[in-house]
Amino acid sequence: MKKKIELLAPAGDLERAKVAIRYGADAVYLGGKRFSLRSRSSNFDLKDIREAVRFARQYHSAIHVTVNLIPHDEDLEGLREYLMDLQEAGVTAIIAASPTIITEARRWAPGLQVHLSTQMSSTNLECIRFYQQMGVSRVVLARECSLEQIRYLAQNSPLEIETFIHGGMCVNYSGRCTLSNAMTWRDANRGGCAQSCRWKYHLLEKDERISDADRPFSMSSKDLLAFRYIPEMIAANVASLKIEGRMKSAYYIATVVKTYRMLIDEVLQHPGPLSAQQIAYYEKEFAKAENRPTCTGFLDHIPDHRDHLYGVNGSGVTHDFLGLVLDYDEGAQQAVLQVRNHFRKGERLEVFGPTLVNQQFLADEIINEAGEQIEVCNKPMETVRIRIPFAVSAGDMIRRGQAR
Template sequence: MRKVELLAPAGDLARLKVAVRYGANAVYLGGKKFSLRSRASNFDIEDIAEGVQFAHAHGAHVHVTVNMLPHEEDLEGLEAYLKDLERVGVDAIIVASFHIMKLAKQVAPNLEVHVSTQHSSTNSGVIDFYEKQGMNRVVLARECTLDDVKATMQHAKLPVEVFIHGGMCISYSGRCTMSNSMTLRDANRGGCAQSCRWKYKLYDKDVPIYKEDHLFSMSSKDLNAMRFLPELIDAGVASFKIEGRMKSPYYLATVVRSYRKLIDTYQETGQLTDADFDWVVRELAKAENRLTGPGFYAGLPKMEDHLYGVNGAGVSQEFIAYVLDYDQETQMAKLEVRNNFKIGDEAEAFGPSLDNTNFKVDTLYDEDGEIVDVARNPMQVLYTKVDIKLQKHDMIRKVMTKREKVY
């Protein structure tokens, strides 16, 4: 069966490495300029070079977002930047501006050019246009239904990429100026304030039509397309994209690993069972910070696909430790604390090569060998005895009761 790509976000070099270790075939990241995620850590050219070297050593590709819609004053340094990306071995750039697309083909011909979802491509006709212009891939609009994708794939002359998980824009991607109007922050130049996720008091002329405990929000649930994966793979989609360059390493590890399992299982066996989906639902619930839904894949989103009463992402605190090292002889694990936990807590370890394995935290020692009852200082190094064969880069989380249903 044709191998499909799992494409994961990377907000910085550490997260790039997590995404690759946990199963991404490719990562996408933003540079210091020309990218739409100005609040992400983003990469300078030296970081990009290091990321490319790491990814290529692990058989993964690196895509760089050059997806802002530049005004005249934004163009300075663009040509040199594209040449630098080609020089350090970047595999592809994700582009929204047709000027940047054409310029890249002229000055950095070894870079693949992928047409960003900001272009709202929703049919095979526009894909054919980009194929004639020499582009290499099109990222479909997130507003496409499953039927739209299937129909498009029957005639598409270029590889197609679709989103499968993460945040959704309340508007057509790339068409919203709400942030510009309300905050003077240009969403298409990297400054989106996510005004759609705020809470609003509604008026009919001068008459209030809201309740203080139920303000209006346009916020959408995050996309979760796991149940559509088999049909999307069968339709011929080349790449499955996870949104979230602002997300934590723990979130990335959990989501990438979950979709890696689904994709591999389907490509190896030709089917996904209810048990496969149930496992992923439980797994994703351990890291999600916003409720999820099917996006547009099942048709126009319904009332239940929006968020009411909450307008932003919550914070998950169940990720408690990152494994720095493990001594198999002494069974002592060296941990970097991430969130509060204590002796007696039930924990679950997982990793790139480690299935979810539960254990009880029986001992905790600091670097001086002193007993610690409660791990309360983030980034503190502690030691605990664990009879599980851990490896560096595994992660540990608290065992907590989570929801077991998505949609």
């Protein structure tokens, strides 16, 4: 078998970090409440980061923490202590962009690896060598690199190479955008992006409106879906494959991580290009998480109008997340389920889990907390018992068996 490649997943809180690890991530990246570009939405205090590290170690997984703020002087207070705390917590790596943060980390927390953020738009060997001198051990390439360039860099770089394979993309690709600063006074490079690119705008040329009145103009890239290039990335010696999406749900994380886990393990066992049958199968599996329109970014061509969404958001999920398995009684063939979405008796449902092959069943018996047979589950977070004719485990998830 070929050398292991890291599958790196995002997490917006502790629950999602644990889901990502259980479903097969080799490492999880998360942001603390300070010094991170998504700090406004972070739920990770130091206690949670310690717990994430403890949990990850049980699965031989690792925790990376984003410290990717572009700091002004007044932002630096407490940085040194924070880096030392992360080191003491057992974090494997920080993801940083600022030379100040990189230098401080190397000086005060040398036990932390430093991974260079994609914010620094690394696209060539010379800049990788430059960051090597600063003590960086891995470079997250700019999203603007083609597959050919990724291959060249991964094969010749003195440092590990990490590259994005999946998820939402900022229309400014590697970031460093000031649209949010201009529109809201919220600095995108200091954790405040208001996603102003996705607002709806009217376009004017001189005083004449040129955008459609019913369909205002907005800017949004289609999401990245690069799974078909994974055989090439593994063969090229890429160290880490990164999924974007710290704001995504636990269901999304579970579905996407599990699908990449299966695919990567399959490619490691049987190297070589994916067959048409494999591509069709994995496309269907990824669409169960979300079927927002996708593209391949810069991997095989320079993105143009066909890779952008104008005036539409286009999000949708083909298979709704219906419930989380809390327990299973083998004798009674009943699962205890925490309901997350509306479903009815008589529907065909699908269970999937970290180690379970996706299996379908008919929801022919649902019992509520009062012990009554019910026809409909429509109270989120209600606990019900549901008959499942095969063994499932706590942490498995239930979704619709067919797209709606």
